Every structure is written in structure tokens, then in C-alpha cells.
Amino acid sequence: MFSLEKISIGVQTALNNSLPAFWALMAQFAIVGVLVISLFAVLGLVLVFMERKVSAYMQIRLGPNRVGYKGTAQTLADTLKLLVKEGLIPDGADKFLFRLAPYVVMISAMLLMAPIPFSRNFQIWDINIGVLYISAISSMAVIGILMAGWSSNNKYSLLGAMRSGAQIVSYELSAGLSVLSIVILSGSLQLSEIIQSQENGWWLFKGHIPAVIAFVIFIIAVTAETNRAPFDLAEAESELTAGFHTEYSGMRFALFFLAEYANIFIVCAIGATLFLGGWMPFHVGSWSAFNQIMDYIPGSIWFFGKTFLLIFVIMWFRWTFPRLRIDQLLNLEWKYLLPIGLINLLLITVMAILGWHF
């Protein structure tokens, strides 16, 4: 059976046999770096195409359908255009910060890739505080966004960046609380252990209604954190032209664009890992025959299937709901999501202590 675990172990032993220990480690670093960068590039191409097709079908349109087979090469052509485009820097801009900002956003997205388990024992870095690491690093992207908005020397950019800051700071709380409820249920911060705890069923089903509420709050909060519609105040086209990346063009703009889609993938992967069992196949308690049939589908396919399902849901939100006003946005967080999340966390704690979950 196809398994990413075997491939990684095979590569590791081959490197250890042929190279001294230090250079084998270096070669592994290089391989991981290349894999992460190429995954990002592929994700950018696939997700942009997916978004355009999904939005088209939801708006009763056809979407890209000319370049390549049924338009599949459209994003490739767009990338080529962005690559050859001139990267303009405005006269009044803070040139150093202006150049640095896209990389900060991109690197914070790349760092988040480290603890995500793609398959059984196929993980870059299985740290025992994986969930904490994710919630810490995911708030770093806002620094890059603020940097971009400030250095552009443009009122729209600055407004967009400030809005983005307010938004991420407030929605981080709800996302954290709903992540915490799963930490309480599984009793671990390590992502591989959280997945292992879902061997007899995913937390979404095992945790009764409180887990479902936590899941819904998580999805809403991460939609806001990734600055996507209906929470795209940071780049509200009709009010702020393009928000914090108004002045960016060419490859620097492409980096922001890519980071947005990489962030969507990452938050959906985390959601799939915490609530839907990550690479763990669909298992039902004690039905061992059913569980064995499910095990024939490789874990990586389960992982990517669940992640793309969540990505689709987030795209569905974007192409259905209108944008919120800034006061509505903060109302939603502070008056609804946060109190409900806190009470929900209490319920889950009681449930976990009394052992009411499956």
C-alpha cells in the first residue's frame, strides 16, 4: 500500500548510509525546504484555480475555460505574467520595510507548515507543544501586514493594515478557545497525539454538540484571521482599493497572494487535524471490519480530502456572504463568538472531567 511514511524512512536510511551524519541532516533540511516551497507553489496554482471555478459556478458563470484543458493552465499563465511584471516601489515608501513585508508574511506561513502531520509519521517537526506553536506563529503574519500598510505611505494601505490588526487580534481569541476545547478533550498539545486520540472516531462526532459549536466558531474565526470575505475588511475593494497591498505589484504582490492561499490551506489543515482526525481514516468505535476497510485508503488522501473539504466550505462562505462593517465585525466577536466560546469551553471541560464523550 502507498505510504508516505515508508518513503520518508527509505530516504532517511539511504542518506544515513551514504553520507556522514551531519551532511545527511543537511541534505534532509534541503529536501524538506524544497518540498515545502514546491508544495506552496502547487497550492497557489491549485487553490487559485479552485477559487475561480467555485466562485464562477456559485455565480452561475463558467469561470476560466480557455487556457489549457478546461482552463486548468490559467493560473500558470497568470503566474508567468506576474513574474515578468515590473515590481514598482512608490517614491514616498519606506523602501526597506516595503521590500521586507511580503517575506515576513510568507515566512510566517511557511513556519506554520512545520507541525502539520500529512500522514502517519510524516511530519516535519513533531513538537510536544504543536498547538501552542501554531497559535503563536499564526499571529505573526499581522506584523508583515502592518509593515506593508505602514511602509506603503498610502492612507488606504494604512487603514487596511490597521483594520487587519484589529481583526486578527480579536479573532485570535475565539480561534484559541475552540482549539483549547480539543486540547482539553484529547489531553495533549502534540498534534500526533491529538490525531491518535481520534482513532475510534473524530472529535467532531465524539464531543457531541459542544464540539460542533467549537468547530463552527473555529471556522468563523479562521476565516476572519485569513482576511477572507465576509471578513475582508483589510482589503475591502470597494472602500480601500486593495487595502494593505494596494501599492504592491509583480512578484511582491504575488507573494502576498500566495501567502493568503497558503494560510487558508494551513488553517484548514489544522481544523481538519483537530476536529476531523487529520490523516486518521473514518473510524466508528468498535466496528473493526468497517475500520479495516477504511484503513485501505492512505492517510495522506484522507488528510488532503478533509483539508480541501474545509477549504471549499471557506470558499463557499466567501462567495455567499456580503462583507461586514467594522462595528459588526467586532460585535460578532466580542458579543457573540467569545461568550459562546467561553461557555462552550466550560461545557467541554465538564464533559471531559466526567468522561461523557465517547
Place this chain on the structure above:
Amino acid sequence: MGFLKNYIKTVYEAVSSLLKGMKRTGYYFTHHKEIITQSYPDNKDTMILPERFRGEVVMPHTDSNEHRCTGCTACELACPNGTIKIITKFEMTPEGKKKKALDTFVYHLELCTMCNLCIEACPTNAIKMAQNFEHSVYDRSQLTKTLNKEGSKLMEGVE
């Protein structure tokens, strides 16, 4: 307690209305037959335009080269941007009377906004909107058209 009841009601209403919207977009996403986009140059032969689509003003002629235009210039007066210019002449009726008739119906397609006011103003239904929309030409002068055909005359009985 009233506050709590209101609060729960707000949340319930918000969630149900959001789900209603998602149901609609989900329906469109799964039902591709609803797509209204036409892949234009490919389906040139089978393309179906809406009945009321306005492409350009034309003057229908019968087989015996007769039109319904009396040359009353109602359309010229109705036109908001001088698209239509009507040149009239005087014809002798069999009774020996002088009568105003249409000589040339000049139509500047390049000025036309397809507002349909001339068609509404016409008392004899002499002109109508055609569905042809492929108007691009290399020379601007080709867009100035004469709508009545060579040697055509007024249909019998149209006043």
C-alpha cells in the same frame, strides 16, 4: 431572562439566514444547467439572444421593396443624440397633390446608444431593433448607414 431569550433568538436567526444563503449558492454550484454564460465565438451558430436584445436599428422591407416609413421625422425628434437624420422629398399623388415622402433614412450607428426611443416614437412601426451586434469595421464611415433600400417606396395604406 428576557435578554437571554433575545440573545439566543438573534443567534438562531443569524445562523438560519446564513444557511439559507449558503443553500442558494450550493444549489447553483451543483446545478450547472443554470449557468447563463454563453461561450460566444464558439457557439456563433447556435447562440440564442434574448427576445428584447437591441443590436441596431433596421427598417424592414417587404418582398416588393416596400417599407412603412412616411418620413414624419418623429424618430429624429425622439433621438437624444442625433443618431437619425431623415431627408424628405415631395412626391405627386395620382390626384395631383404634393405629398411628403421619405427620401433617405440616415442612421449613424456610431452615435446610437440603443435606447429604443425612436422605435417607441414611430407611429407606423416602420423601424425596429435587430439582434445583430457584430458591428466592428475598419473605417468609421461604414457605420453611417442608409436604412431604406434603393428604389423602395411607401407601403399602400400606411399614412
